[in-house]
Amino acid sequence: MPLVPMRQILDEAAKGGYGVGAFNVNNMEQIQAIMQAANDTNSPVIIQASRGALKYSKMIYLKKLMEAAAEEFPHIPVSMHLDHGNSLETCKEAIALGFTSVMMDGSLAEDGKSPNTYEQNVDITRRVVEYAHPLGVTVEGELGCLGGIEDGHGAGLSADEVDAHLTDPAQAEDFVAKTGLDALAVAIGTSHGAYKSGRKDPVTGEMLPPNLAMERIHEIHKRMPNCHMVMHGSSSVPKELVDIINQYGGNMPDTFGIPVEQIQDGIKHGVRKVNVDTDSRLAITGAIRKVFVETPGKFDPRDYLKPARDAAYAVYVARMNAFGQAGHATDYKGITLEDAKAYYK
Ligand code: G3H
Ligand code: 13P
Ligand code: ZN
Numbered sequence: 001m002p003l004v005p006m007r008q009i010l011d012e013a014a015k016g017g018y019g020v021g022a023f024n025v026n027n028m029e030q031i032q033a034i035m036q037a038a039n040d041t042n043s044p045v046i047i048q049a050s051r052g053a054l055k056y057s058k059m060i061y062l063k064k065l066m067e068a069a070a071e072e073f074p075h076i077p078v079s080m081h082l083d084h085g086n087s088l089e090t091c092k093e094a095i096a097l098g099f100t101s102v103m104m105d106g107s108l109a110e111d112g113k114s115p116n117t118y119e120q121n122v123d124i125t126r127r128v129v130e131y132a133h134p135l136g137v138t139v140e141g142e143l144g145c146l147g148g149i150e151d152g153h154g155a156g157l158s159a160d161e162v163d164a165h166l167t168d169p170a171q172a173e174d175f176v177a178k179t180g181l182d183a184l185a186v187a188i189g190t191s192h193g194a195y196k197s198g199r200k201d202p203v204t205g206e207m208l209p210p211n212l213a214m215e216r217i218h219e220i221h222k223r224m225p226n227c228h229m230v231m232h233g234s235s236s237v238p239k240e241l242v243d244i245i246n247q248y249g250g251n252m253p254d255t256f257g258i259p260v261e262q263i264q265d266g267i268k269h270g271v272r273k274v275n276v277d278t279d280s281r282l283a284i285t286g287a288i289r290k291v292f293v294e295t296p297g298k299f300d301p302r303d304y305l306k307p308a309r310d311a312a313y314a315v316y317v318a319r320m321n322a323f324g325q326a327g328h329a330t331d332y333k334g335i336t337l338e339d340a341k342a343y344y345k
Contacts, residue, residue: 003070004334006079006101006138007182007343009044010228010272012332018324019267022046022230023316024083024277026053028065029284029309035069035076037316041326044077046101046273050084051112054094063097077334079138083275086110091128091139100337101138103185104128107145107165115145115165118175125179133180136340140273143167143175144187146233147196162189169219176227183228183273186220188213190233190258194242194278197256207256214265221270228272234258235278241315244286248293260322267324274323280312287311 013020023034025047038045047069049062057065066080081101082094087110091102106121108114116124125141132139144167167186176184189212190196197210217229237257245252263274291304298304320326335343 002334002336003066003080003098003100004077005136005337005340006046006081006140006273007340008332008335009046009077009079010138010183012044012077012328013272013325014226014228014270016324016328016331017268018328019263019271019274020044020046020325021316021319021323022048022081022083022273022275023280023319024048024050024053024275025062026056029305030280030312031065031069033280033309033312034316035073035078037313037320038076038078038329039073041317041320042329043320043325043327044329045320045325046079046081048081048083048103048275051082051086051090053083059097067098076329077332081138081140084112085128086112088124088127088131092131095132095135095137099137101140101182102128102132103140103142105142105185107142107185107187118171122175122178125175125181129180133344134341136337136344138182138340139179140183140185140230141175141179141181142185142187142230142232143172146187147189147191162187162191166213167216167220169216169223172220172227173223176224183230184220185230185232186217188216188231190231192233192278194235194237194252194257194282195255196233196235196237196258199256207254209256209259209262212258212262214262214269217266217271218269225270227270229266229270230273230275231258231263231266231271232275234263234274235276235282236260236263237278237282241279241282241286245282245289248286248289250285250289260319264322264324274319276315276319279315279319283311283315284308 145165
Protein backbone atom coordinates (compact mmCIF):
# COMPACT_ATOMS: atom_id res chain seq x y z
CA MET A 1 0.00 0.00 0.00
CA PRO A 2 1.39 3.46 -0.80
CA LEU A 3 1.63 5.93 2.07
CA VAL A 4 -1.90 7.12 2.77
CA PRO A 5 -3.09 10.65 3.55
CA MET A 6 -3.43 11.09 7.30
CA ARG A 7 -6.94 12.45 6.86
CA GLN A 8 -8.19 8.99 5.94
CA ILE A 9 -6.59 7.41 9.01
CA LEU A 10 -8.21 10.07 11.24
CA ASP A 11 -11.63 9.82 9.56
CA GLU A 12 -11.60 6.05 10.04
CA ALA A 13 -10.47 6.46 13.66
CA ALA A 14 -13.40 8.82 14.27
CA LYS A 15 -15.81 6.28 12.77
CA GLY A 16 -14.37 3.55 14.99
CA GLY A 17 -14.09 5.78 18.08
CA TYR A 18 -10.38 5.14 18.65
CA GLY A 19 -7.12 7.11 18.67
CA VAL A 20 -4.01 6.55 16.57
CA GLY A 21 -0.46 6.86 17.88
CA ALA A 22 1.77 9.21 15.91
CA PHE A 23 5.29 8.10 16.67
CA ASN A 24 8.39 10.21 16.01
CA VAL A 25 11.28 8.59 14.19
CA ASN A 26 14.88 9.40 13.40
CA ASN A 27 16.26 6.07 12.20
CA MET A 28 15.64 2.65 10.75
CA GLU A 29 15.27 0.84 14.06
CA GLN A 30 12.37 3.02 15.18
CA ILE A 31 10.59 2.67 11.83
CA GLN A 32 11.03 -1.10 11.87
CA ALA A 33 9.80 -1.36 15.45
CA ILE A 34 6.70 0.72 14.71
CA MET A 35 5.84 -1.28 11.60
CA GLN A 36 6.37 -4.61 13.34
CA ALA A 37 4.14 -3.44 16.19
CA ALA A 38 1.50 -2.23 13.72
CA ASN A 39 1.62 -5.56 11.91
CA ASP A 40 1.43 -7.63 15.08
CA THR A 41 -1.47 -5.61 16.50
CA ASN A 42 -3.11 -5.02 13.09
CA SER A 43 -3.00 -1.25 13.60
CA PRO A 44 -3.14 1.70 11.23
CA VAL A 45 -0.34 4.07 12.22
CA ILE A 46 1.16 7.53 11.74
CA ILE A 47 4.92 7.92 11.52
CA GLN A 48 6.20 11.43 11.96
CA ALA A 49 9.50 13.24 11.55
CA SER A 50 10.42 16.56 13.11
CA ARG A 51 12.63 19.10 11.35
CA GLY A 52 15.44 17.84 13.59
CA ALA A 53 14.80 14.27 12.44
CA LEU A 54 14.90 15.30 8.79
CA LYS A 55 18.18 17.07 9.32
CA TYR A 56 19.67 14.13 11.23
CA SER A 57 18.60 11.56 8.63
CA LYS A 58 19.38 13.82 5.67
CA MET A 59 15.73 13.52 4.54
CA ILE A 60 16.22 11.16 1.62
CA TYR A 61 17.15 8.28 3.94
CA LEU A 62 14.00 8.73 5.97
CA LYS A 63 11.89 8.91 2.83
CA LYS A 64 13.35 5.67 1.47
CA LEU A 65 12.94 3.94 4.83
CA MET A 66 9.29 4.98 4.93
CA GLU A 67 8.75 3.64 1.44
CA ALA A 68 10.33 0.37 2.52
CA ALA A 69 8.01 0.24 5.53
CA ALA A 70 4.93 0.66 3.36
CA GLU A 71 6.23 -1.95 0.93
CA GLU A 72 7.02 -4.52 3.60
CA PHE A 73 3.57 -4.25 5.20
CA PRO A 74 1.17 -3.44 2.34
CA HIS A 75 -1.94 -4.15 4.45
CA ILE A 76 -1.06 -1.51 7.10
CA PRO A 77 -2.37 2.02 6.44
CA VAL A 78 0.55 4.30 7.28
CA SER A 79 0.99 8.05 6.87
CA MET A 80 4.23 9.96 6.76
CA HIS A 81 3.72 13.21 8.64
CA LEU A 82 5.86 16.30 9.18
CA ASP A 83 5.85 17.18 12.89
CA HIS A 84 5.98 20.87 13.89
CA GLY A 85 6.57 22.43 10.49
CA ASN A 86 7.59 26.04 11.04
CA SER A 87 6.87 27.65 7.66
CA LEU A 88 5.16 27.20 4.32
CA GLU A 89 8.58 26.49 2.82
CA THR A 90 9.28 23.61 5.24
CA CYS A 91 5.85 22.12 4.53
CA LYS A 92 6.44 22.42 0.78
CA GLU A 93 9.79 20.63 1.13
CA ALA A 94 8.18 17.78 3.07
CA ILE A 95 5.39 17.45 0.50
CA ALA A 96 7.94 17.40 -2.32
CA LEU A 97 9.71 14.60 -0.47
CA GLY A 98 6.51 12.50 -0.41
CA PHE A 99 5.03 13.27 3.01
CA THR A 100 1.29 12.61 2.95
CA SER A 101 0.60 14.97 5.82
CA VAL A 102 2.14 18.08 7.33
CA MET A 103 1.81 20.00 10.55
CA MET A 104 2.00 23.76 10.24
CA ASP A 105 2.69 24.79 13.81
CA GLY A 106 1.57 28.39 13.49
CA SER A 107 1.18 28.71 17.26
CA LEU A 108 4.84 29.74 17.16
CA ALA A 109 6.73 32.00 14.81
CA GLU A 110 9.20 30.60 12.28
CA ASP A 111 11.94 30.57 14.97
CA GLY A 112 9.94 27.83 16.73
CA LYS A 113 10.07 29.82 19.96
CA SER A 114 8.06 33.05 20.11
CA PRO A 115 4.28 32.66 20.25
CA ASN A 116 2.50 34.00 17.13
CA THR A 117 -0.57 36.18 17.33
CA TYR A 118 -3.91 34.51 16.56
CA GLU A 119 -4.12 36.36 13.23
CA GLN A 120 -0.62 35.24 12.22
CA ASN A 121 -1.50 31.67 13.10
CA VAL A 122 -4.71 31.75 11.04
CA ASP A 123 -2.88 33.30 8.09
CA ILE A 124 0.04 30.85 7.89
CA THR A 125 -2.10 27.78 8.59
CA ARG A 126 -4.63 28.77 5.91
CA ARG A 127 -1.83 29.31 3.40
CA VAL A 128 -0.46 25.82 4.06
CA VAL A 129 -3.97 24.33 3.68
CA GLU A 130 -4.40 26.17 0.36
CA TYR A 131 -1.11 24.69 -0.84
CA ALA A 132 -1.50 21.15 0.53
CA HIS A 133 -5.13 20.23 -0.12
CA PRO A 134 -5.00 20.51 -3.93
CA LEU A 135 -2.15 17.98 -3.70
CA GLY A 136 -4.22 15.65 -1.50
CA VAL A 137 -2.01 16.27 1.53
CA THR A 138 -3.46 16.48 5.06
CA VAL A 139 -2.79 19.50 7.29
CA GLU A 140 -2.56 19.65 11.09
CA GLY A 141 -2.55 23.06 12.80
CA GLU A 142 -2.03 24.05 16.42
CA LEU A 143 -3.89 26.57 18.54
CA GLY A 144 -2.45 27.51 21.92
CA CYS A 145 1.10 26.73 23.05
CA LEU A 146 2.58 23.69 24.71
CA GLY A 147 4.80 24.00 27.73
CA GLY A 148 8.47 23.12 27.85
CA ILE A 149 11.09 23.15 25.18
CA GLU A 150 12.60 20.27 23.23
CA ASP A 151 15.69 20.59 21.08
CA GLY A 152 15.15 24.29 20.60
CA HIS A 153 11.48 23.87 19.63
CA GLY A 154 8.86 25.32 21.93
CA ALA A 155 8.18 28.58 23.70
CA GLY A 156 9.67 27.30 26.97
CA LEU A 157 6.67 28.62 28.88
CA SER A 158 6.56 28.40 32.65
CA ALA A 159 3.63 26.64 34.35
CA ASP A 160 1.80 29.98 34.83
CA GLU A 161 2.39 31.08 31.26
CA VAL A 162 1.11 27.74 29.96
CA ASP A 163 -2.27 28.50 31.55
CA ALA A 164 -2.53 31.71 29.56
CA HIS A 165 -1.77 29.81 26.33
CA LEU A 166 -4.26 26.95 26.63
CA THR A 167 -6.58 26.46 23.66
CA ASP A 168 -9.74 28.53 23.88
CA PRO A 169 -12.69 26.41 22.64
CA ALA A 170 -14.58 29.34 21.05
CA GLN A 171 -11.44 30.48 19.27
CA ALA A 172 -10.84 26.88 18.15
CA GLU A 173 -14.17 26.92 16.34
CA ASP A 174 -13.21 30.11 14.53
CA PHE A 175 -9.72 28.74 13.77
CA VAL A 176 -11.01 25.54 12.19
CA ALA A 177 -13.56 27.47 10.11
CA LYS A 178 -11.04 30.05 8.92
CA THR A 179 -8.19 27.66 8.11
CA GLY A 180 -10.00 24.55 6.79
CA LEU A 181 -7.43 22.29 8.48
CA ASP A 182 -7.89 18.53 8.94
CA ALA A 183 -6.60 18.10 12.49
CA LEU A 184 -6.34 20.50 15.40
CA ALA A 185 -3.52 20.20 17.93
CA VAL A 186 -4.72 21.53 21.26
CA ALA A 187 -2.81 22.97 24.18
CA ILE A 188 -4.23 21.58 27.42
CA GLY A 189 -1.17 21.65 29.64
CA THR A 190 0.97 18.91 28.09
CA SER A 191 4.56 19.58 27.13
CA HIS A 192 7.27 17.84 25.14
CA GLY A 193 10.01 15.74 26.67
CA ALA A 194 10.46 13.75 29.85
CA TYR A 195 9.78 16.53 32.37
CA LYS A 196 6.15 17.48 32.02
CA SER A 197 5.17 18.37 35.54
CA GLY A 198 6.39 20.89 38.05
CA ARG A 199 3.84 19.62 40.58
CA LYS A 200 4.84 17.89 43.78
CA ASP A 201 2.78 16.50 46.61
CA PRO A 202 3.22 19.17 49.35
CA VAL A 203 3.39 16.52 52.07
CA THR A 204 5.41 13.66 50.57
CA GLY A 205 7.35 15.74 48.03
CA GLU A 206 6.55 13.10 45.38
CA MET A 207 6.09 14.20 41.78
CA LEU A 208 2.46 14.46 40.63
CA PRO A 209 1.16 14.17 37.05
CA PRO A 210 0.70 17.46 35.20
CA ASN A 211 -2.64 19.16 35.64
CA LEU A 212 -4.42 18.81 32.29
CA ALA A 213 -7.33 20.96 31.17
CA MET A 214 -9.28 17.97 29.81
CA GLU A 215 -12.48 20.03 30.01
CA ARG A 216 -11.21 22.08 27.05
CA ILE A 217 -11.11 18.93 24.93
CA HIS A 218 -14.63 18.03 26.09
CA GLU A 219 -15.87 21.51 25.19
CA ILE A 220 -14.21 21.57 21.76
CA HIS A 221 -15.70 18.17 21.00
CA LYS A 222 -19.14 19.40 22.04
CA ARG A 223 -18.82 22.43 19.76
CA MET A 224 -17.24 20.50 16.84
CA PRO A 225 -18.01 16.78 17.07
CA ASN A 226 -16.37 16.18 13.67
CA CYS A 227 -13.09 17.92 14.45
CA HIS A 228 -10.11 15.58 14.79
CA MET A 229 -8.04 16.70 17.76
CA VAL A 230 -4.35 15.99 18.35
CA MET A 231 -2.65 15.63 21.71
CA HIS A 232 1.05 16.52 21.62
CA GLY A 233 3.42 15.74 24.45
CA SER A 234 1.57 12.51 25.19
CA SER A 235 4.35 10.27 26.39
CA SER A 236 3.53 8.57 29.66
CA VAL A 237 7.19 8.53 30.78
CA PRO A 238 6.77 5.16 32.54
CA LYS A 239 8.69 4.91 35.78
CA GLU A 240 9.97 1.46 34.84
CA LEU A 241 11.71 2.89 31.75
CA VAL A 242 13.30 5.73 33.73
CA ASP A 243 14.35 3.20 36.38
CA ILE A 244 16.18 1.06 33.80
CA ILE A 245 18.10 4.11 32.60
CA ASN A 246 19.08 5.00 36.17
CA GLN A 247 19.86 1.41 37.12
CA TYR A 248 22.43 1.29 34.33
CA GLY A 249 24.31 4.49 35.03
CA GLY A 250 21.83 7.13 33.89
CA ASN A 251 20.90 10.15 35.92
CA MET A 252 17.29 11.12 35.39
CA PRO A 253 15.41 12.84 38.21
CA ASP A 254 11.95 11.64 39.26
CA THR A 255 9.37 12.64 36.72
CA PHE A 256 5.81 12.08 35.57
CA GLY A 257 4.22 11.83 32.14
CA ILE A 258 0.66 11.75 30.86
CA PRO A 259 -1.33 8.86 32.33
CA VAL A 260 -2.76 6.65 29.57
CA GLU A 261 -6.22 6.98 31.18
CA GLN A 262 -6.23 10.72 30.48
CA ILE A 263 -5.36 10.10 26.85
CA GLN A 264 -8.18 7.57 26.69
CA ASP A 265 -10.55 10.19 28.08
CA GLY A 266 -9.38 12.53 25.31
CA ILE A 267 -9.99 9.81 22.72
CA LYS A 268 -13.57 9.45 23.98
CA HIS A 269 -13.95 13.16 23.26
CA GLY A 270 -12.52 13.56 19.76
CA VAL A 271 -8.75 13.11 20.11
CA ARG A 272 -7.71 11.02 17.09
CA LYS A 273 -3.93 11.54 16.91
CA VAL A 274 -1.70 10.99 19.93
CA ASN A 275 1.94 12.12 19.66
CA VAL A 276 4.54 9.97 21.36
CA ASP A 277 8.29 10.40 21.05
CA THR A 278 9.88 10.47 24.50
CA ASP A 279 8.68 7.00 25.56
CA SER A 280 10.48 5.45 22.60
CA ARG A 281 13.63 7.45 23.42
CA LEU A 282 13.54 6.22 27.02
CA ALA A 283 13.07 2.59 26.00
CA ILE A 284 15.92 2.75 23.50
CA THR A 285 18.32 4.48 25.88
CA GLY A 286 17.59 2.07 28.74
CA ALA A 287 18.13 -0.98 26.53
CA ILE A 288 21.43 0.33 25.19
CA ARG A 289 22.70 1.29 28.66
CA LYS A 290 21.85 -2.19 29.94
CA VAL A 291 23.95 -3.87 27.23
CA PHE A 292 26.85 -1.49 27.81
CA VAL A 293 26.86 -2.07 31.57
CA GLU A 294 26.21 -5.83 31.55
CA THR A 295 28.53 -6.68 28.66
CA PRO A 296 31.13 -3.91 28.44
CA GLY A 297 33.21 -5.98 26.02
CA LYS A 298 30.62 -5.77 23.23
CA PHE A 299 31.23 -3.38 20.35
CA ASP A 300 29.04 -4.63 17.49
CA PRO A 301 26.22 -2.04 17.14
CA ARG A 302 23.78 -4.86 16.41
CA ASP A 303 24.33 -6.15 19.94
CA TYR A 304 22.73 -3.05 21.40
CA LEU A 305 20.56 -1.75 18.55
CA LYS A 306 18.54 -4.96 18.41
CA PRO A 307 17.60 -4.83 22.12
CA ALA A 308 16.90 -1.12 21.62
CA ARG A 309 14.55 -1.90 18.72
CA ASP A 310 12.85 -4.62 20.79
CA ALA A 311 12.35 -2.23 23.71
CA ALA A 312 10.82 0.43 21.44
CA TYR A 313 8.60 -2.26 19.88
CA ALA A 314 7.17 -3.09 23.33
CA VAL A 315 6.29 0.58 23.89
CA TYR A 316 4.55 0.84 20.49
CA VAL A 317 2.54 -2.35 21.04
CA ALA A 318 1.39 -1.10 24.46
CA ARG A 319 0.35 2.29 23.06
CA MET A 320 -1.43 0.83 20.03
CA ASN A 321 -3.49 -1.36 22.33
CA ALA A 322 -4.18 1.47 24.77
CA PHE A 323 -5.23 4.00 22.10
CA GLY A 324 -7.60 1.49 20.50
CA GLN A 325 -6.12 1.44 16.99
CA ALA A 326 -5.18 -2.24 17.38
CA GLY A 327 -7.32 -4.49 15.21
CA HIS A 328 -8.33 -1.74 12.77
CA ALA A 329 -5.67 -1.86 10.04
CA THR A 330 -7.72 -4.05 7.77
CA ASP A 331 -11.06 -2.27 8.30
CA TYR A 332 -10.40 -0.28 5.14
CA LYS A 333 -8.22 0.02 2.08
CA GLY A 334 -5.82 2.95 2.02
CA ILE A 335 -6.40 5.69 -0.53
CA THR A 336 -3.74 7.59 -2.48
CA LEU A 337 -2.98 11.30 -2.61
CA GLU A 338 -4.73 11.26 -6.02
CA ASP A 339 -7.93 10.01 -4.34
CA ALA A 340 -7.54 12.64 -1.63
CA LYS A 341 -7.33 15.40 -4.25
CA ALA A 342 -10.84 14.51 -5.36
CA TYR A 343 -11.96 14.43 -1.71
CA TYR A 344 -10.81 18.02 -1.13
CA LYS A 345 -12.44 19.27 -4.34
O1 G3H B 1 8.22 17.94 18.90
C1 G3H B 1 8.87 17.21 19.60
C2 G3H B 1 9.30 15.87 19.18
O2 G3H B 1 9.54 15.11 20.31
C3 G3H B 1 10.46 15.91 18.23
O3 G3H B 1 11.61 16.20 18.90
O4 G3H B 1 12.71 18.01 17.55
O5 G3H B 1 14.00 16.54 19.13
O6 G3H B 1 13.14 15.63 16.99
P1 G3H B 1 12.96 16.64 18.11
P1 13P C 1 6.48 13.55 23.90
O1 13P C 1 7.73 14.30 24.14
O2 13P C 1 5.58 13.56 25.09
O3 13P C 1 6.73 12.16 23.43
O4 13P C 1 5.67 14.31 22.75
C1 13P C 1 6.02 14.15 21.41
C2 13P C 1 5.33 15.14 20.52
O5 13P C 1 4.38 15.80 20.89
C3 13P C 1 5.85 15.26 19.15
O6 13P C 1 5.23 16.26 18.44
ZN1 ZN D 1 4.66 18.03 19.47
